[in-house]
Amino acid sequence: MPKVALGLSLAGIHGDAASLADVARRAERSGYDSVWTGEAWGSDAFTPLAYVAAVTSRLRLGTAIAQMPARTPATTAMTVLTLQQLSQGRVLLGLGASGPQVVEGWHGVPYRPPVRMTREYLAVLRKALAATERLEFSGSVYTVPYTGPDSTGQGRPLRSTMPAAADTPILIAALGPKNVAMAVAEADGLLPYLWSPTRWSGAWGEALEKAPEGFQVAPTVLACVGDDLDDCRDQVRPRIALHIGGMGSRSRNFYASLVSRYGYADEASRIQDLYLGGDRAAACAAVPDELVDDLALVGPLTRIADQLATWRDSPITTLIVEPTDLAMVEPIASLW
Structure with missing residues (x-):
């Protein structure tokens, strides 16, 4: 390799x-x-x-x-x-x-x-x-x-x-x-x-x-390195939510499209709805553990x-x- x-x-x-x-x-x-x-x-x-x-x-x-x-x-x-x-x-x-x-x-x-x-x-x-x-x-x-x-x-x-x-x-x-x-x-x-x-x-x-x-x-x-896995996940959720929910408009967001192609279309849509609706805390919470673990190094x-x-x-x-x-x-x- x-x-x-x-x-x-x-x-x-x-x-x-x-x-x-x-x-x-x-x-x-x-x-x-x-x-x-x-x-x-x-x-x-x-x-x-x-x-x-x-x-x-x-x-x-x-x-x-x-x-x-x-x-x-x-x-x-x-x-x-x-x-x-x-x-x-x-x-x-x-x-x-x-x-x-x-x-x-x-x-x-x-x-x-x-x-x-x-x-x-x-x-x-x-x-x-x-x-x-x-x-x-x-x-x-x-x-x-x-x-x-x-x-x-x-x-x-x-x-x-x-x-x-x-x-x-x-x-x-x-x-x-x-x-x-x-x-x-x-x-x-x-x-x-x-x-x-x-x-x-x-x-x-x-x-x-x-x-x-x-x-x-x-x-x-x-x-995010740390003994508390849930806390580490929570520290990276805002960045993931920002890109999926806020780095672009509803009609043009390259990151939301990408994670949708990964198989997270429903999750991406919910994160966008919450983020563009002004509820950023809920958008962060909507990023599932599975997606965090797939996209980040945590724990x-x-x-x-x-x-x-x-x-x-x-x-x-x-x-x-x-x-x-x-x-x-x-x-x-x-x-x-």
């Missing part, structure tokens, strides 16, 4: 440089392969990684995720090229389309069909990272140089002045079947969220069967060790752990 790497999510550390440095150093000492940051409508994903790069020497630095609609492909390329040079090539670029509420409500740009947008974004990005030729692209979403009706007509193709980083691994956060199939065809890996190590095949299997050798699958998993270390065996048997290459308490960083690493 291929070796599975251990990653650590730095979610929850925002603007606290001392805590960020401490956790990064602890992760490196205890054997984590990588650390990962994300973004929604607060802290960005890249700035913390630049800081971590300065206080570590081995850890790989991943974004899970950086939002594509927040930056042009060229802006992402500039950021990655700079960070790759500063970190001596440790960057793993995770990208996601986000959702309409964030894209239009925070970034103020139109929400594009994610499959087409991502495919074009990757094409422009890879050309910019390669830095071997002037950047030119003509698509339905992106045109470089820009030639729209409000252009000046003075844009000209440019090539990056930074050293190339064409071998930067690019992973895509995809949940829907079409987007997953596109990620398998166009990217170097997949960043799933709410991955089920027991039911993944029904939701992801058909697309992943076509993945080339070396394709990466790096899910983020919530983890005493001995129990989590048994859970990890199931995760290792699924086709993942990196397990990104997101602990509810940073005191759990070393105990979880000890199981690895």
Whole structure:
């Protein structure tokens, strides 16, 4: 069985440089392969990684995720090229389309069909990272140089002045079947969220069967270590309820659709009804134990060790752990 790497999510550390440095150093000492940051409508994903790069020497630095609609492909390329040079090539670029509420409500740009947008974004990005030729692209979403009706007509193709980083691994956060199939065809890996190590095949299997050798699958998993199993479950229920119930609208919620494909359609519908109705406490309580146990690592270390065996048997290459308490960083690493 291929070796599975251990990653650590730095979610929850925002603007606290001392805590960020401490956790990064602890992760490196205890054997984590990588650390990962994300973004929604607060802290960005890249700035913390630049800081971590300065206080570590081995850890790989991943974004899970950086939002594509927040930056042009060229802006992402500039950021990655700079960070790759500063970190001596440790960057793993995770990208996601986000959702309409964030894209239009925070970034103020139109929400594009994610499959087409991502495919074009990757094409422009890879050309910019390669830095071997002037950047030119003509698509339905992106045109470089820009030639729209409000252009000046003075844009000209440019090539990056930074050293190339064409071998930067690019992973895509995809949940829907079409987007997953596109990620398998166009990217170097997949960043799933709410991955089920027991039911993944029904939701992801058909697309992943076509993945080339070396394709990466790096899910983020919530983890809570403690002797009281029920308390550990209760600590991760709010995050699961948030994604199923609140990360999207009734008509478009990728996470609710995913757990429905796992076989939890009735549960997902009830969680959404309660969450969107304003009763978040009831929505959390409606997340069943079975679903918590399927999507998260919870309970005493001995129990989590048994859970990890199931995760290792699924086709993942990196397990990104997101602990509810940073005191759990070393105990979880000890199981690895």
